[in-house]
Amino acid sequence: MALSYEFSIGSVRAKETSLLNAQDIEQLLACQSIAQLCAVLSDKGLGSGDSVEEILRDRTEKTWAYLKSIAPDFEIFRPFIILNDIHNFKVALKGTMADREYRALMVSPSTVDHDTVIAAVEHRKMSLLPRFMQKPCDEAYELLAHTGDARTGDSVLDRAAMEEMLRISDDFKSEFLKSYFENLVFYANVKTAIRSAKSGAGKPFLDKALCETKGFNKKAVIEASLKGSEYLIDELEKRSDFDCGKAMEEYKKSPSAFEKFVDNRLILMARESCKRASEGAEPILGYYLGCEAENKVIHIISSGIRTRTDAEMIRERLREIYG
Numbered sequence: 573m574a575l576s577y578e579f580s581i582g583s584v585r586a587k588e589t590s591l592l593n594a595q596d597i598e599q600l601l602a603c604q605s606i607a608q609l610c611a612v613l614s615d616k617g618l619g620s621g622d623s624v625e626e627i628l629r630d631r632t633e634k635t636w637a638y639l640k641s642i643a644p645d646f647e648i649f650r651p652f653i654i655l656n657d658i659h660n661f662k663v664a665l666k667g668t669m670a671d672r673e674y675r676a677l678m679v680s681p682s683t684v685d686h687d688t689v690i691a692a693v694e695h696r697k698m699s700l701l702p703r704f705m706q707k708p709c710d711e712a713y714e715l716l717a718h719t720g721d722a723r724t725g726d727s728v729l730d731r732a733a734m735e736e737m738l739r740i741s742d743d744f745k746s747e748f749l750k751s752y753f754e755n756l757v758f759y760a761n762v763k764t765a766i767r768s769a770k771s772g773a774g775k776p777f778l779d780k781a782l783c784e785t786k787g788f789n790k791k792a793v794i795e796a797s798l799k800g801s802e803y804l805i806d807e808l809e810k811r812s813d814f815d816c817g818k819a820m821e822e823y824k825k826s827p828s829a830f831e832k833f834v835d836n837r838l839i840l841m842a843r844e845s846c847k848r849a850s851e852g853a854e855p856i857l858g859y860y861l862g863c864e865a866e867n868k869v870i871h872i873i874s875s876g877i878r879t880r881t882d883a884e885m886i887r888e889r890l891r892e893i894y895g
Contacts (some may be wrong), residue, residue, distance in 0.1 A: 575644040577852060583642045584859045590617060591859075591895035592866050600873050601883050609877060613870065624874040628867050635863050636681050639856065648744060648853045649860070651737040651753060656682040657689070657702070658733045661709055662726060664693040669716055704739075708732035727764070727781035734760060734783040748845040748854050752838065757785045758814050759834045765793050766823070769801035787813030828889065835891045839865045843894055862894025869893060 592600075596616065603609040610624060619631035640646055660678045667674025668690075678686050688700050696713060698706040709732075712725035734757045741753040764781050767773075773781075778794045796804040809820035815837065823830035839861060846858025869890055876886035 575642060577644055580642045580644060581850070581855045584855045587638070588859060588862070588895065591862050592616075592869075592893055593895045597869065597890065597893065600870065601887060603873070603877060606874065606877055609874060618866075618870075624870065628870060631863070631867070633680075635860065639860060643853075643856055645853070648746070648749070648857065650683060651740045651749070652860070653681055653683055654704075654733055654736055654740075656680065657684050657705065658729050660684070660686060660689045661693070661701075661705065661712075662729060664689050665709075665713060665716060665725075666722065668693050704732055704736040705729075724777055724780060727777065730760070730764075731781055731783050734785070738783075738785060744853070746853055746857075748841070748849075749857065751845075752841060754786050755814050755838060755841065757783055758788050758816075759819070761785065761788050761790075761793070762808060762816070762819070765797050765804060766801055769797040769799075769804045774798070787811075787816075832889065832891060835865070835868065839892050839894060843892075847894075858894060865891060865893050866895075 600609060600612060603612060606624060610622070610627060613624070613627050614620060619627035619629070619634065621627040621630050639649065643649070656679050660682055663674050663677045667677070675686065675690075678689070680686075682689075684701060684705075692698055692700040692709065693713070696710070698710045698713075701709055708728045711728050715721045715725040715728070737753045738757055741749045744750070761782050765778070768778055768781065775794055775798060778797055782788075782790050782793065784790055792807075793804070796807040805820050805823060809817050809824075811817060819830060819833050819837075822833040842858045842861040842865075846854040846861070849855050849858070872889050872891070873886060875881075876883075876889070
């Protein structure tokens with residue numbers, strides 16, 4: 573029997589009660605060691621393992637298995653999953669070129685199985701891959717094989733992923749999904765432009781790396797980038813699209829404050845749209861994004877414990893959560 577969104581939403585709403593809340597976060601912040609953090613995470617049912625990484629890997633696998641079991645149309649997650657396809661190609665390409673083992677670095681879920689990605693690289697047969705990957709993957713192969721330019725190759729692949737995310741999300745009847753990826757791609761562009769301005773990357777690199785998207789004037793951004801990072805940031809601060817002006821105010825405080833602003837913007841969008849939705853795919857998408865946001869918070873806390881950072885300083889770095 574085909575799954576219905578009514579069933580899926582009911583299941584997700586029940587599952588949401590196990591997401592972390594503010595009190596849970598405080599309990600995690602109180603941990604004095606990684607062992608103690610692992611114990612608390614396991615007690616809360618987040619996953620199994622002897623390290624934070626193992627626990628979160630286990631949680632991610634179980635989350636995807638759950639979503640596959642309740643989603644009426646799992647294709648709704650394709651724009652999220654294609655990042656894994658791109659990652660796997662990068663890993664296979666660099667591992668093959670360097671003649672080193674890399675299979676353990678490949679991730680799931682993916683829309684292309686690992687053996688197919690490996691075959692595409694080893695035989696330079698990009699026709700085995702989805703259409704959106706074929707040309708950029710061949711270009712990345714050429715760049716690495718003949719110039720050793722992994723940075724440009726990675727940027728070509730990342731741009732292909734962003735363009736595909738926008739295309740897929742536009743096909744679904746979900747205003748949230750469309751808006752989410754417009755925001756995601758906009759800020760991915762901004763981050764690339766700023767890094768490029770700081771490193772002195774030229775116009776050819778920026779032309780390959782930046783993606784056309786709503787609210788992002790690629791030509792103007794490239795012109796500003798070539799004048800330096802300070803000029804670019806000042807220009808971006810004048811823009812209102814996607815609260816870009818506020819984002820640049822945060823960047824001027826610190827790059828980490830900017831990253832936090834972007835992460836918070838995305839999860840708050842999900843909280844606003846998906847927690848209130850009573851039909852369609854939004855509640856399922858919201859649950860997935862909520863799990864991902866929690867994983868990021870756990871990584872920040874784990875990193876703080878390892879570096880013996882003061883709890884208050886760790887708290888300042890934490891992102892908003894969905895619960």
